[in-house]
Amino acid sequence: MNFANLPLWGVLAGVAALAGTLFLLQLLRVRHVEVAVPSTLFWRAAAREAPVRVLRGVFRHPLAYLLVLAICTLLWLAFAGPEAAEDRTATFRVLFLDGSAHVASGDDFQRAVDAVKTDLAGMPEGRREVIWGGARNLKLLKAGEDRLMLDRRLEALAAEAAPSALNEQLRLLALPGAAPDALEFVVYGRAPADAAVVDNLPPGFVVSRAIDYPEAPSNRGVVALGVNAAASGSWDRVDLLIRTAGTQASKPALVVEMDGQPLDDAHLEWLAEDVVVVRDLPADGATVQARIQTADGLPVDDTARLTLPVREVVRVALVGDPDPAIRRAIEADPGLEVATDNAAVVIRPGGSSAFAGLPALEFAAFEDQANAFELGYTGDDSAEHALRASIAALGLDQIDAAGLATDAKRPVGVELRHAELPAISIWNELLVSSNFTASRSFPLFVSRAARWLAGESTWLPYLAAGRPLPSTGAPGLLASTPDPLFDALGAEYVLGAAGTITAADGGTRAVALLSDPVTERHPGVPLAVSQVGGGLSGTGTLTWLILAALLMLGAEWFIYHRGLMP
Structure with a gap:
């Protein structure tokens, strides 16, 4: 004692x-x-x-x-x-308080909170901790902290519109040295555990559930909401796909709105009872909302929102008599057009002053620049990050650099410098190299260069809570570039709860829940019934x-x- x-x-x-x-x-x-x-x-x-x-x-x-x-x-x-003396040989307990959308129905979340508080009173302070399992897994109460601290930290917390990260937490604690040898992981809530994750836990690691909830009520929600380039071929249009799922078998009463204005049912093309497509929506940055009108047991997944991309045709001014491969690349891209006025970017020979106030793609001689590609960058990111992002955005990582170096009889490099206007300057001699202009990457380079110079914003087909960002190389996204907001040192950026996020351009993007396990009320693998609580220690004594x-x-x-x- x-x-x-x-x-x-x-x-x-x-x-x-x-x-x-x-x-x-x-x-x-x-x-x-x-x-x-x-x-x-x-x-x-x-x-x-x-x-x-x-x-x-x-x-x-x-x-x-x-x-x-x-x-x-x-x-x-x-x-x-x-205070009860700490027995370091006793089982260490991790109390996982589910704060995801799985407990956003009825009093499920409050029951979980009450159970955690009750069980904490019977545990040695040094042999337990509490983890919050919402949009991000957070440690609410460390080992050794007074349990009264938990009440204050729970005041601002509620169930979030996010899938559960229970399995990620189990994988983390299962890593060598991450947890004591004897550990009981107690789940407070409905968060489902995958059988594959539980089966791979080390010996001495027990996963249990503290509350025996009744069967979840019937539910139907939106589990997919995304866009792609319009099948009609219109550059400034996109097609929207919506999919619903759940335990209700009936066809949902679905309403689709754009900036708060409902679309006529005639615009909804039902491919199946749970899949609908809306074609040729204007790609003007509006917010689309898909809403199921029928009330059910879990309202949090009845509505999903998506910010449409902004897709505008980039007008390109051509100075002089450029290489025919450049004109062919522009004409083949529905998002580019040759213009003589109101141009957004210009392609010109090096040293020309035509369209001096526009971002320019120039072709200079060997002797005028040291590197094959020189990029003028106007952002605030570090040089290393900007160089890496610019190379990926322009598709320079897809060209045959070794072949170009052989033809040019000199090394091919890329240099980045800060400038007042975005600019790209490349060796004019590369245009005579069949390894460049005749390659499949050249039209891609011209397309991406024009959009990079025009400052076209990144757009993604969907944004879903709890999922990594979709690949920017998806069909119809030739001009997509990595957004610095989402570049987590090369790691996958996983979005948090449904709502909105701010992109690097200052605009907001809508994030939807879109979770099959939440909507279908997936129970996960059956877990043992927890035996925690009931002891006498601390304030109980x-x-x-x-x-x-x-x-x-x-x-x-x-x-x-x-x-x-x-």
Whole structure:
């Protein structure tokens, strides 16, 4: 047993002091003395001079002494703050509080919170921790922290519109050295665990569930919402696909809105009872919302939102007589057109001042620049990040650099520099190389170069909570470039809860839930019933000490009034 407020020697010294003090008080008795006074006028003075109590040598009433000593000892131990000694060989417990969309129905989330608080009271503080399983897994309560801290941290938390990250947390704790050898992982909520994840846990790792929820009510929600280039071939149009799923078998009553305005049902092309396509929507950056009108047991997945891309035709001015391969590449791209006025970018020979105020793709001689590709960059990112992103955006990682170097008889390199306007300058001699202009990557380079110069924003076919960003190389996304907001040092960027995020261009993008396990109320692999809670430690021991002292005080009062105790 440990004590929070006093060392062990201080507790023992206090008990000894109480025993000695009570012993002396037990010896203290009232002294009856008869004093003769000449007149009643002097009785007050005589009373002051006579001692009221004296110590007697005979020890009486040992049972009464022991009762009072027990009461005082209990109160003293309660003041010392008893704590159960930590058994480092005992099982370490991780309490996983599900804060995902799986518990966004009814009182599921509140039941999980109440169960966590109840079970914490019976656990040693050093052998447990609490993890929040919402859009991001967070440690709510560390081992050794007082459980009262959990109440404050839970005040601003509620179930989030995000799939559960339970399996990711299990994989993390299963890594070598990430957790004690003997560990019980207790799930508070409906978050499903995959059988493959549970089966691969190391020996001594037990996964259990604390609450036996009733069967989830029927539900239907939106599980897919995405766009792609319009099948009609219109560059400034996109096709929208919507898919629903759930435990309700009936066809959903679906409403599709653009910036709050509902589309006529005639625009909805049903491919199946759960799949609908809306064709040729304008790619103008509007927000599309798909909403199921039928009420069900889980409202959080009834609505999904998506920000449409902005797809505009880039007008390209051509100066002089450019290589025919350049004109063919522009004419083959429906998103580019040759223009003589209102151009967005210009392609010109090196040294030309035509369209001086526009971002330019120039072709310079060997002797005018040291590297085959020189990029003028206007952003605020680091040079290393900007160079890597620019090479990927322009498709330079797809060209045959070795073949170009052989034809040019010199190394082919890329240089990035800051400039007032975006600019690309390449060796003019590369245009005579069949390895470049005749390759399949050349039209891609021209297309991406024009859009890179025009500053076209990245767009993605969908944004779903809990999933990595979709590949920017999806069909119809030839001009897509990595967004610096989503570049997590080369790692996959996983979105959090449904809602909105801010992109690098300052605009907002809608993120939808789109989770089959949530919508279909997938229970996951069956888990054992948790046996945590019910012990006596920390504040529980303190409570019992005070209750015992109060009971003894009541017994003392009863005995005294019955005349059985002096």
